[in-house]
Amino acid sequence: MSYLKERILKDGVIFPNNVLKIDSFLNQQIDPKVMREIVQEIYAYYKDEKITKVLTIEASGIAPAIMVAAQFDVPMLFAKKAKAATLQKDQVYETKVYSYTKGTTSNVVVSKQYLNPQDRVLIIDDFLANGEAALGLIDLVDQAGAQVVGLGICVEKSFQKGRKRLDEAGVKVYSMARIAEINSDRQEIIFAQGH
Amino acid sequence: MSYLKERILKDGVIFPNNVLKIDSFLNQQIDPKVMREIVQEIYAYYKDEKITKVLTIEASGIAPAIMVAAQFDVPMLFAKKAKAATLQKDQVYETKVYSYTKGTTSNVVVSKQYLNPQDRVLIIDDFLANGEAALGLIDLVDQAGAQVVGLGICVEKSFQKGRKRLDEAGVKVYSMARIAEINSDRQEIIFAQGH
Structure with a gap:
């Protein structure tokens, strides 16, 4: 394990x-030590994919993303949650990400200058649940005309719909830990096989 | 250089x-490459200080902080900007940080369980200007009864008052790049000597 x-x-x-x-x-x-394990597994899985950039979303995706980016020796880019009023729409790619936890929708942006059509992008995030953040990040890469090589996820809640949505979209996903079931009555966590 | x-x-x-x-x-x-240089210099400066934890504030401090923490092989902790309404005041240390850029004050918190009196804390941040964020983080460490060993800063605006306030408070600071002057008319940046 x-x-x-x-x-x-x-x-x-x-x-x-x-x-x-x-x-x-x-x-x-x-x-x-968790970070080093993530770097090792994700690098091994994607090392032949000619990654040019690692993309994540603030804040808790930043730590694993910079560690992975350092191993690939490519820039790391993080999308920001922005207030609609402060957006300079001509300078950013923008998407909307709904949070099931908070019940709110955020505007998520990256500067246009940091994503270009030649980029081969690896998306890193700490959690995959319903897939809203992941699909938002993919949308940003698509808007730039760049290519999503795949996703590297620390913890996937496989019983929620995010992984299925990404599989159906034909996006490669590698999850470090796939959780099949969380039983709050028995205080039990059951992992799914594979990545 | x-x-x-x-x-x-x-x-x-x-x-x-x-x-x-x-x-x-x-x-x-x-x-x-910037991150690796930061890790190298800050580690060299603080390596004998028996650091037990690296502390920063979300979001742009997270990347240098986790890289430095990985080198020291200690946990990294990031303080969060929280809405006052959502605070569970018994579970967090809380301070207020004023942003001169935005003209707003944020509540900044860390969970009490992640800072304890035995901790020797290295604070990392991307920028030091007026010192508001740095002094807020020091306040959080003080509330926990832990010790601030020092600060590691990527870019210091030495012409603003943050460094002076930290020097006067007797806090050790190592800044990677100290900027003595930014001249917007001549589009010129002049570095100060030392760290």
Whole structure:
């Protein structure tokens, strides 16, 4: 079992409605050993794909994304959540990302100058649940005419619809830890096979 | 001259009122070569200080902070900007950080469980200007009864008051690039000596 999965079982905190908090090693406090494992697995999986850029979304995607980008020796770019009023629409690619957790929609942007049609983009994020953030990031890459090579995800909730939506869209996904079930009554986490 | 300073001169964009945008290699798109240089210098400066934790503030401090934390092999912790309404005040240390750029004050928090009195904390941030964020982070560490070993800063605007305030508070600071002057008329950046 990977170190990330061990930490999820040991330190993940289960709340009602399948909410899993992993603040102690991935989302607020970040364990460098988890990061090194992510870098190793994601690099091994995508190393022949001629990645030119790593893309994520602020804030908790930034740590794994810069570590992976450093291993590929390519720039890391993070999309920002912006207030609509402050957008300079001619200078950014913009998409909307709905948060099921918060029940709100954010405008998410990247500067046009940092994505170009030659880019082969690896998208990194800490969580994949309903796929809203991932599909938003893919939309930004599409707007630039660049290519999404695939996604690298730290923790996937396989019982939610994000992975299925990405599979159906024909996007390659590698998830470090796939969670098949979170049982808040029994305080149990069951992993799915594979990545 | 360091690679970071070279990139500031080559790619920094100067706006009126001494505003310097370095989005292309540090604040939105992040150059891994800049990160490696930061890691190398900050690690060399603080390596004997028995650092137990690296602390930063979301979002653009996260990338240098996790890279430095990985080198020290200690956890990285990032403070979050929180809406006052959503704070669980018994579970977080809280401080207020004023942004001169935005003219607004943010509530900044970290979970109490991730800072403890035994911690020797290295604070990392991308920019030091008036020192508001740095002093806020120091306040959070103080509330926990932990010790601030020092700060590692990527780009310091030495003509603003942050460095002076930190020097007067007796806090050790190592800045990768100290900017003595930004001249928007002549589109010129002049570095200060030392770190």
